Amino acid sequence: MTLLARTGSGEPPPSAPRPGRHRLLPYLLLLPGAAWLLIFFGVPLAQLAAASLYDPSGSLSTGYAMTWAFGNYPDVVQAYWPQFLRSFGYAGLALVLALLLGYPLAYAIAQKAGRWKNLLLVCVVAPMFTSFLVRTLAWKTILSDNGALVGLLRDVHLLAPDGRLLATPFAVVLGLTYNFLPFLVLPLYASLERLDPRLLEAATDLYASPAQAFRRVTLPLSMPGLVAGTLLFFIPASGDYINAELLGTPNEYMIGNVIDSAFLVRLDYPQGAALSFLLMAAILAVVFGYLRRAGTEEVL
Amino acid sequence: MRTPLRPLSRRGLLTGTLGSAALLTMGGSLAGCGTNGAQQTEAGCVSEDLSGTEKKLAFANWPQYMDVDEKDESKRPSLDEFITKTGIQVTYTEDINDNNEFFGKVQNQLAACQSTDRDIIVLTDWMAARMIRLGWIQKLDPANIPNVQANLLPSLLNRPFDTENRISIPWQSGLAGLAYNGNVTKELRTVDELLTRPDLKGKVTALSEMRDTMGLLLGSNGHDPANFTAAQFDDALNKLKKAVDSGQIRKFTGNDYAPDLAKGDIAACIGWSGDVIQLSGEDEKVRFVAPDSGVMLYSDNMMVPNKATHKSNAEALINYYYEPAVAAKLAAYVNYICPVKGAQAEMEKIDPELAANPLIFPDEALLSKSKVFMALDEKQEREYEGKFQQVIGA
Amino acid sequence: MRLSRWLADRWVMIVALLVLGYLALPILVVAALSFNRPSSRLSYDFNEFTLDNWRQPCATSDMCDAVVRSVQIGFLATVVATVLGTLMAFALVRHRFRGRSGINVLIFLPMATPELVMGTSLLALFVSAGVPQGFWTILIAHVMFCVSFVVVTVKARLAGMDRRLEEAAMDLYANEWQTFRRITLPLVLPGIVAAALLAFSLSFDDFIITNFNAGTTVTFPMYVWGAAQRGIPPQVNVIGTAMFAVALLLVGLSSLRGRRARRANLLAGPPGHLRRSS
């Protein structure tokens, strides 16, 4: 297929790089950035990997000995699996919500907004310039027990008279959805913008109902953006702890909170490091599994 | 769909991940010999004092823990006066938000006997104790801080982690007790009420500082927070856990409970006297309660960390803030317990009402109820902190 | 009947506007609070309208220093990360070379790593290397976590670009450098600008990694975090609102200016898009 495309007159191929001439060029281009990442991300991560295998009975004042304590891993799983599950549960729930909210938004901006397209797009991006903390604190104000929103919900009996929004799983999921929604919308928008509306007309012409046209045409064609957006949403959301901390209660704490506490409060570095690596591994596993299901080869 | 290249494919990700794992293992084996202890000794980590030649001082403190001019919030009257008087240029930063977080920021330097670029840091008792235990703090020269020797409140003298009063000098003190908002709930008297009263369900917060929350709970069980056993600790912790599991306690907080308490989103909490006094100033229905089972007395202490190069300048500042008139000026703004004897008399001149406030100048009755949490060694600290963290969700 | 028809035609747009409202809600609260004279330091409730906060945004000591510092760091980090990331994106899109998947993972992993982990482990590196923390260590950290996002954003734009335009330029006597300067760069520029905006917002907003590597330097998010512990001064809301307004203005202006170019770019493939994580 690709071979045909190469020589087909319809699609002139990109010129093949000239061997020899550019052999060193890619490395030169990569060198500064890759070196930066290797030194300031790779090396610290390697040290952290080592720390996750330190003797858990060490301490700050005596230091930690390297005992290749692989047992740290099962230990933290046993101690913190509920938080792991909760992290992925909340992030997954937030993802579903974000998809329900973000897909129509991206679709509307890409296909329906006409000359308002840019303005709407700016409205999606601009909140990111206001501090994360300021925004999350604003949510605290909005969801507050004595705020207008809760009052309204109580009046229409959607909430019990003593019900609340703040400090519930709902608030945490809402916060996660809110904070990471732009990451989902933007790649999705980029994908949907390329969608030719004539394809949908063709589908309806071929007896597809709007729902079928969406499922058979729009959705598959927006897949690259959907995959990228889903990952960019899910990855940071599952590692987040600020939302759980500010909008939740201890019963909503996620694995990020546990890592935070391991490093900062309990000073249990082997555990903290092991938890961090487990989180990364879990995220990678989810990413692999998801990509397999999504049936796409492209990640980002 | 045109895919002119495959930026990162699943297969690529897999091989790449395996490759990186190999790289990590290599890097890891470099760090494979473990880490050295963080413990320092006076002989092993010697700090130089350049105060003679450098009239400078870097002072790191908590936010809003220093008096500011009401008309011009960029001016700090008491600090400016010190600068004028001594000619020592003070760089004042408010970058301590949390004991643990700050410890995380400076521990690497101090463990390696490197400078933290700060000459004075202000930390709470237990954290001060930990740092002193690790040998990270310089001893002050008693001759340079005569005001401290003369004016430090007797109840704060000779604390277990600083028996000579020359390592960590209280900046401000405070009480951890109960607080409630009378607009949304009725009066509250005991810790047990806080943890069990049904009308408070989901409207209660406690402090994430283990010593404050657990100290009050130990007291409520009739045990002494200054001297308890592991079993007693577990008892108190179980009590806390029940309150968490039942949903009575909504959250464990730092200072951020205060706006919620003022608003009535939370009805009652374990809180700190200074915050509650400020809230009472706005709304007298917000009240601080010192339960009969005891309140926790804590201090935030000035310390000169290792490798800080302006110890004498720091001593000059510490001594200055132990002048009663200066201390009164500061206390009038920050509303915490003033650790300086004689400040109350000075306060009469500034604001007689504050001078009469037992939460700033505590009377004997209150002081007799107040306890200081037991000093923990590293092992105990880790064990108790670990258990506590598990209950509070992290 | 007519209403349901109308709804059926427009429900996507209606949902989109509702979602935009959801996105804007907290900003509205922040904007409102920026005109508030709070009843006390510890109260976030709207008390009384005032313009004082806007008249004297720097009345609170240190806050404006922190804002200026954040802007400086954001600017420098943006420049460095954009240059490094763009170079990498070019290498990845335009060249075949060995070690490609390794590089891809190196770029992917920082986006999948919890910030706390990056912050603490980078601090450990600085300390063991004896590097004093401050402005420059913050800058290094910011460049580190921004690079990946720049690469991803520029790559998307570059991949969507028609290589034939460059061939045409070469055919018309432009050598490699001239082709890059006259054709490639102008066409990839929207992607690079988007990446730069993204990098700036990431840098300006970062708290966790910065906090660990800041030494005694205080950035705006650190200031907010600290202030949140003891009561946020209303001027913080002024800065938040102003940043939002500036962003709106900036992107609005660039989209106005770019409107003509964008129309022309239809041939060159899809516009670059933003991707971000925090």
Next chain:
Amino acid sequence: MTGMARETPAGDLRLANLTKRFGVFTAVDDLSLTIEQGSFFALLGASGCGKTTTLRMIAGLEEPTTGQVLLGDRDIARLRPYKRPVNTVFQSYALFPHLSIFENVAFGLRRRGIRSVDDEVTRMLSLVQLDGYGNRRPAQLSGGQQQRVALARALINRPQVLLLDEPLGALDLKLRRQMQIELKRIQIEVGITFVHVTHDQEEAMTMADTVAVMNAGRIEQLGAPADIYEFPATAFVANFLGQSNLLAGEATGAGGGDVAVTAHGTRFSVPAGRSRADHGPVHLGVRPEKLILVGSADQVPQGHQHVTGVVTDASYVGVSTQYLLRTGWGTEVSVFAANSGASERVPVGSEAVAYWDPRHAFLLPRDAADTDRTSPVLDEPVGAPS
């Protein structure tokens, strides 16, 4: 731009043993041909036959695996594209979207360091009839206008060779005709070598002096359009260039200036001069317009040959009527009858006879497994008189 003697003609363009492989796939296979200086040369072939790759090797956008590209005596096969006196009009036009029409056209001149380009560009825009369009952007132009910009952009450099990569493919029929004529006019005016790649046989025949038909990386036949059409070299050419009726048969040897052929039990003959084989399996080919349809064998004139069958389809296409005649052995033969009014229309279902002058037939060698071939009736009767 050293060593580029633009004003003096460099001579013929010669491709010598040019081969290009992509991995295991051979796109161009040992191609050799000479394109005379100043000629209009068309490279014709189906998608994927290697014609575009050949063009890209001449332009310098693809490096040959082996072989030479000679311009006069100089081998330019390994020169960078911007060092060749060769310009290309791309299939997609590849106009720079961020530059105005004026700057698009001036691009090449500016790259060669020429400062005052105004006159030249204005002249060139007027040559392609786009006066006054200089300030627009490519996206604001119609397809035909864009095509002319692409042409102007290349021509302004007075290249020694101009490459045209299916430049008319995206245009509608009327515009295409117009542009074909215009291109031809310009080519005569500027007198440079044009190499035109296309899959449209009519376009190739209308415009080119010489046509090369390419198939699977090789040239099947090269020559003047009329020669190729009248006497194709292979079955592929016979069917790619216009339509042909090819009857599978066995040649039984030459004699008396004719080659005898047996097909489906009937004996035919073809003049030896129009036979590319005189033994073994062959295709006997006749173009549909060379066939004449009559009611019965009596009406076949002396010296002509015929087949008999039933008319299964008659399509009226204006200038002609196209019939399908099912022969006794089941093959359908295509017949075009000019609607000159000289003959009556034959109804579908009636029996009819198609005859031809043997001098219009041709004989091609055939793979033994190959059977009859008749092109289907096309929507657009290519090769039919129009």
